[in-house]
Amino acid sequence: MRKIFIALSFAALAFVASAKEAAPESADPALEARVQAVASELRCLVCQNQTIADSHAELAVDLRNQVRDMLRRGDSERQIVDYMTARYGDFVRYRPPVKSTTMLLWFGPGVLLAGGVATLLLVLRRRSRMAPENFDPDEADPAERPPSTP
């Protein structure tokens, strides 16, 4: 149950787009671009609706520095995401992995949509085959009727 709710909150948070990013902190623009790219994939756990690229929370600054150090060391982006996931769980990832606990999150909306469309089609088809006497005759809107005079 709890996992489902965390999964659902992922879905909600995914819509929160980022506007302004925190200022870069080293002179190498190529490295900074990579730091920003990785950091914008990671959720800041202090202010959960922000990525660590956007956030000014102290932990986010530390984690950005960690990302920068790891990139300097030559670690891949994959390794950095794994490093963060090992410590903070899948919740740090803005794009959660597809696995058994996140199936509902990934495919739930599609299943709901398909179910809704199927129900609608079924109802419409059944109605189109009904005889006309199953429906009430058209009636004038009471509001449009002239008021009765006493």
Next chain:
Amino acid sequence: MKKWQFLAPLGLFVVLLGFLTVGLNLNPREVPSPLIGKPAPAFALPRLDEPGQTIRREDLLGKVWMLNVWASWCVACREEHPILVEYSRKRAVPIYGLNYKDTRPAAMDWLARFGNPYDASLSDTAGMVGIDFGVYGVPETFIIDKQGVIRMKHIGPVTPEVLRDRIEPLLKQLNA
């Protein structure tokens, strides 16, 4: 069958109500830690009171212990502190502090003022050990078993209820 169809919206409402009841009672700040059941990360940090002395993860193997992440700048820690001081008198479990992103003078002053429940505090000035432990909201409390495996994590201030309902039963089980 057809007679009861009007109850369908009520049924849907009850299901929705169930989801809301559970969902609104969950604390979104409590993110389940992936570290539960895993060996505690390695660390080697200077003692707060004696910076010349280093405490390592290996030094604490063989006993069940509590790791409490705290800082003098942390407001919720002050709320939790008297409860830990009181609990430490029972000597139920060795309590180690992880003094997270703090300065030594401020931390020493804080302990002198509010009491020291810790067998020892470790200075994590840079916050790197905090990151290894997945710390994101101070105070946090971990229970680590004799093999050095993290068995429990509590986020936010420890309350008497948490001690009674979660920590004490776990300690009993781990020390058995």
